[in-house]
Amino acid sequence: MKKTNIIKGLLAILLMALAFTSCEDYNVPLLEDIGASRVFSPIGLTAKVTNQTTVTLSWTPVANTDHYVVDFSADDPNFTTIYKTINVTDKELPVSVALEGLTNYSIRVKAVSSTGLDDSKYSTITAQTLSEQLFLATVDGDIQATKAVLRWVPNSNVTNITLTPGNINHVITAAEKTSGIATVTGLTGETTYNASLMNGTKLRGTKTFKTAVDIGDGILIHPTDDLNDKITNAASGAKLYLEPGDYTVYKGVVTLTKPISIYGLRSYDKPKVHLNFNLAAGATDLKLQDLDIKGDGVALASSDVIKIDATASSGGNYGDILITGCNIHDCNRLIYGNFASKVNSFKIDNSILTNFSTSSADFIDFRLAYVATISLTNSTFNNCVTARDFIRVDAAAGYSGTGLTTNVLVDKCTISNKGMTVATNRMLYLRFLNNVSIVRNTLFADNSLAIYSNQTNTAAPTFLNNNYFNSANLWTVNGTIKVDGSTTLTKLDPQFVDAVNGNFKVQNQTLIDNKVGDPRWLP
Secondary structure (H helix, E strand, C coil), X not given: CHHHHHHHHHHHHHHHHHHHHHCCCCCCCCCCCCCCCECCCCEEEEEEEECCCEEEEEEECCCCEEEEEEEEEECCCCCCCCCEEEEECHHHCCEEEECCCCCXXXXXXXXXXXXXXXXXXXXXXXXXXXXXXXXXXXXXXXXCCCEEEEEECCCCCCCEEEEECCCEEEECCHHHHHHCEEEEECCXXXXXXXXXXXXXXXXXXXXXEECCCCCCCCEEECCCCCHHHHHHHCCCCCEEEECCCEEEEEEEEEEECCCEEEEECCCCCCCEEEEEXXXXXXXXXXXXXXXXXXXXXXXXXXXXXXXECCCCCCCEEEEEEEEECXXXXXXXXXXXXXXXXXXXXXXXXXXXEEEECCCCCCCEEECCEEEEEEEEECXXXXXXXXXXXCEEECCCCCCCCCCCCEEEEEECCEEECCCCCCCCCECEEECCCCEEEEEECCEEECCCCCECECCCCCCXXXXXXXXXXXXXXXXXXXXXXXXXXXXXXXXXXCCCCEHHHCECCCXXXXXXXXXXXXXXXXC
């Protein structure tokens, strides 16, 4: 009897609940806020630092929120002092906020209700900004031999500029602070300076620049001069400084029998020369700086920018060959060492090289000449290989296997060789018995079917922080081909502004943040 009454009671309660439920409008969402007195807190909060000092925040939007309040506290996890507060709506997510550099920011976010509920509790996260960069790009003529004009964002809170070497301190005046321009004097020519923009003890920008040449006892050359005559008659170790202009009086091969340095007088207005350099016995060192070189003085098939002489240099020793700040274009190959000799170093820095035919040739081509160091840094190589290899170092006669080593470095370069369209086009054709190579921070784009190497004697290179776009054979695993198998590589589209016309400015933010490629193309 009792059991029957219990069952009847339960049925009555169930029917009553159904009756009440039927009176509700089924379109009204149930348990929307489960009786909460405040709006829910943002979840999925992330913070990413881009462009050194910009923090990009994102989180999952919260229902029934009018906006969010974001507080930033600088080097203060307890939010005792609020550095900056902003309001953000769902439509503005993700939101990017410019902050100061070298600061550990504590960040908190709360949701403000659109339905009258109390504000949510805070969600928190931290972000460490990197060194700030208020310095602006220099303008042609800013950097001279003994002084430099430095520019930064006008009206910034800055107090002084320090430069090393020399421990130079320039106190910024009120007028300079307003304009964002100051002239620092007392510099030395041809010197690399590191400048720091300060606000008291806080670093707000850094810049590295090299002062222009100070002619001193150098030889000033004019566009109307015969370059072959001037170079031939210069003393051993002479420094020649070429004024801007097009040097057309002499086009062709210049045979060097002594060490010599040839400079453009102004780095921003490079003199145009039409020369090929033949290094004969005695030409132990060669420096080419701030020149625009077009090798159209001889037939294209033999238009090598630098050539180790076939006879006079046989068995000779060479020191350092340096190309820096140059534009070199429309030649066959860059350097040709096909005769027994030793070269201490061949280095390219801060240069742009474009349109080499490499007809029956390699771009950098050491066949019988031994070279201790090949260094390619901060440079762009555009359409430099169409036939064979980017760097060739062969088993030099009489040197390979004698305990000598060839060292190759490729660092912070942009390399785009659309002509490398067959699987025998190699980046590193290193057959000298002992070789060590490093490829890092370099952006490869549109190198088509190029490979690193398929040679037994090519030692496995060290790879770090490289990007490969449309250059799959440089990273794809293949049992017989050396590839970049590091964990630091990326395969991103750099989003060049106009690669067809030689503008390789990168617009991909990840590559910008990772500092991949020739620095001239990075913001």
